[in-house]
Amino acid sequence: MSDVPESHPRYLSLKLRDTIVAGVESGVTSIHGLMAHGRGEAFDYLIGEKTQPFAMDAIRAGAAALLLAKHPVISVNGNVAALTPCELVTFASVLEAPLEVNIFHASKEREGAIQEHLRKHGATDVLMPTTDAQLSFIDSNRKFVHPEGIFRADVVFVPLEDGDRCEALQKMGKTVVTVDLNPMSRTAKCAGVTIVDNVVRALPLLIQKVQMLQNTTLNELREIISQYSNDKTLQAALQWIRRKR
Ligand code: ATP
Numbered sequence: 473m474s475d476v477p478e479s480h481p482r483y484l485s486l487k488l489r490d491t492i493v494a495g496v497e498s499g500v501t502s503i504h505g506l507m508a509h510g511r512g513e514a515f516d517y518l519i520g521e522k523t524q525p526f527a528m529d530a531i532r533a534g535a536a537a538l539l540l541a542k543h544p545v546i547s548v549n550g551n552v553a554a555l556t557p558c559e560l561v562t563f564a565s566v567l568e569a570p571l572e573v574n575i576f577h578a579s580k581e582r583e584g585a586i587q588e589h590l591r592k593h594g595a596t597d598v599l600m601p602t603t604d605a606q607l608s609f610i611d612s613n614r615k616f617v618h619p620e621g622i623f624r625a626d627v628v629f630v631p632l633e634d635g636d637r638c639e640a641l642q643k644m645g646k647t648v649v650t651v652d653l654n655p656m657s658r659t660a661k662c663a664g665v666t667i668v669d670n671v672v673r674a675l676p677l678l679i680q681k682v683q684m685l686q687n688t689t690l691n692e693l694r695e696i697i698s699q700y701s702n703d704k705t706l707q708a709a710l711q712w713i714r715r716k717r
Pocket residue numbers: 508509510511512513515551555632633634635636651652653654657658659660669670671672
């Protein structure tokens with residue numbers, strides 16, 4: 473990273489900024505991704521830049537939903553690819569689920585750069601958008617999906633999702649598990665499970681939770697999901713943000 477010492481109080485946050493900037497420079501992340509990152513940073517500040525209990529609850533429910541899925545898929549955009557490439561590859565192998573590139577701003581070049589970036593980090597199976605399968609209820613570039621991936625998935629893990637597509641996926645009967653630092657975003661409200669946390673902290677914890685729950689019975693996994701309320705989780709996140717310090 474530039475010349476910021478590790479002792480700097482904003483070291484981690486500044487390091488992440490550098491990672492996103494490097495993502496833009498290498499063609500993996502869209503320039504618009506910088507703004508999405510900035511919005512995330514603001515909410516991260518408000519939640520204390522730590523994984524809070526409401527995020528842990530969602531991580532548990534998200535892990536259960538993904539373990540119960542018949543066809544889980546991990547959707548990857550330019551921000552997530554830049555921030556957590558190793559974790560995405562590990563998660564795909566732990567879940568035995570494909571990674572699928574899906575970005576908002578149409579660009580064949582950037583889709584290829586994301587695929588290449590994931591491969592460099594050890595991914596073997598990276599599905600790409602196709603014109604053979606399209607999501608209903610959505611007009612943006614994100615409607616183009618892979619027939620063996622998001623199109624047939626019953627549970628989709630989509631960190632840093634866009635509200636429109638989250639709604640479209642839900643309307644198609646798919647369960648959405650997302651990571652979004654903004655508990656007020658359309659995505660956060662529309663997803664089945666919203667992990668209000670930074671993806672760089674949440675993804676390693678989600679991987680750990682999936683590994684911990686791997687031998688849990690189906691009934692116990694269903695029980696975890698039935699006890700979970702996404703509305704309550706978002707309310708808890710909002711209360712945390714509003715609390716007096
Ligand atoms: P929506 O379309 O759901 O209303 P939005 O339009 O406000 O959301 P988008 O640009 O579509 O936002 O998606 C970016 C979202 O990702 C924002 O809510 C932002 O807070 C969140 N975000 C950005 N960086 C991170 C990160 N590192 N970890 C988790 N969430 C993040």
